[in-house]
Amino acid sequence: MAQSTTHGAVQRILKVSLALTAMYIAATFYFGLRAHSLALLSEAGHNLSDFAALALSFVAVWLQGRKPSDKRTFGYQRAGVLAGFVNALSLMVLAGWIGIEAIGRFLHPVTVEPHLMMAVAAAGVLMNGLIATLLWKFSGDVNIRSVFVHMLGDTVSTAAVIVGGFVIQLTHMQWIDPVLSLIISALILWSSYGIVRETLHILLEGTPRSIDLDEIRTAMQKAPGVINVHDLHVWSLTSQSHALACHVQVTEMTLAECEAVLARLNHEVRDHFGIHHTTIQLEVTDCATVDGCCSPPEPMVIDGHSHHHHGPGGHSHDHGHAHAH
Structure with missing residues (x-):
């Protein structure tokens, strides 16, 4: 409104x-x-x-x-x-x-x-x-x-x-x-x-000048269970509206725990960096490091999407969903 x-x-x-x-x-x-x-x-x-x-x-x-x-x-x-x-x-x-x-x-x-x-x-x-x-x-x-x-x-x-x-x-x-x-x-x-x-x-889909990718990556990697963040992209739809897409490698966890991680990551980029449209893909592995200690043949992948919109009365809502492939 x-x-x-x-x-x-x-x-x-x-x-x-x-x-x-x-x-x-x-x-x-x-x-x-x-x-x-x-x-x-x-x-x-x-x-x-x-x-x-x-x-x-x-x-x-x-x-x-x-x-x-x-x-x-x-x-x-x-x-x-x-x-x-x-x-x-x-x-x-x-x-x-x-x-x-x-x-x-x-x-x-x-x-x-x-x-x-x-x-x-x-x-x-x-x-x-x-x-x-x-x-x-x-x-x-x-x-x-x-x-x-x-x-x-x-x-x-x-x-x-x-x-x-x-x-x-x-x-x-x-x-x-x-x-x-x-x-x-x-x-x-x-x-x-x-x-x-x-x-x-x-x-030209450049990274917004007010956004520091290293800061976002560091903040996201502080979430419990997150091993690393890669393939990170942030771009602008308009001068005031930004979007984010990335892959996040996490330790082996249940679907409910994946939902919690997604919620934490969406909260981080929304409230600290002002990004309301996100597509986050979780890559679940049973290895706690990324130096090749283990490599499952078929890692589980979780997709999470957050879309910012205005509901009745002008209130903002973000929704994160996860599903396993």
Whole structure:
């Protein structure tokens, strides 16, 4: 219930942000042409990419709300990660375009109208600042964070345009406009690189940066009866949801004892490492060491699965099951 409420709130914020951004794009493009300001025109282009980013994030949030199916057993959780990756990648391309245009302005200076620059940029600071503030609450999700970075970058860069317009008005130095564009371009590149890196890491099934596999292995091996943990994999479904799969060799024990070990291991990774989706395979041997003192021809294998979900009232439940092959 709480999750659906969050989805609804995010969708409403994104709808408002889309409407405000569309109006601002029209204003910056029109007045940028009138003022002959590359800084304003680059803002229009940047905000056009923001509009696309907001739209893509909106679709991703909608997809994430859909339930899993036999064809999409994890649902559409990765939709937000993919949206964040595309958004940040498009920003890097845009930053390159703005930089090339700014260099052209150094070679062929154009007179700009500082009063118009400052007025339109002031409106942008208010609008982008408002949207960034609304999105900040939900920026733990990498999809929303990619849009938040867009809007925060816009707020800072439009504030720079105001300062630039003021300096141009005082000094009549026209080169300030393309310098501002280069600063905006560098800001966009810097802010988007981190998101490209994070989302690509998730899409390539990398181990979450907050997770230390050695720590998990050590913690699991402290459970009674566990000899060693191997074939250990941890990956991210989203920036906030992780999964684990591994093989655990244990001493010979009854099925009930195996259930107890599974419960202990699931508790360990869930409560200490925040991993709620686990697949743990127990390999039962009658040997207490792993240096080849004995090797049963047919070791018993136990599979344990833990799936985290929300029951009535938003309470969390984990289920571990064991069966012998």
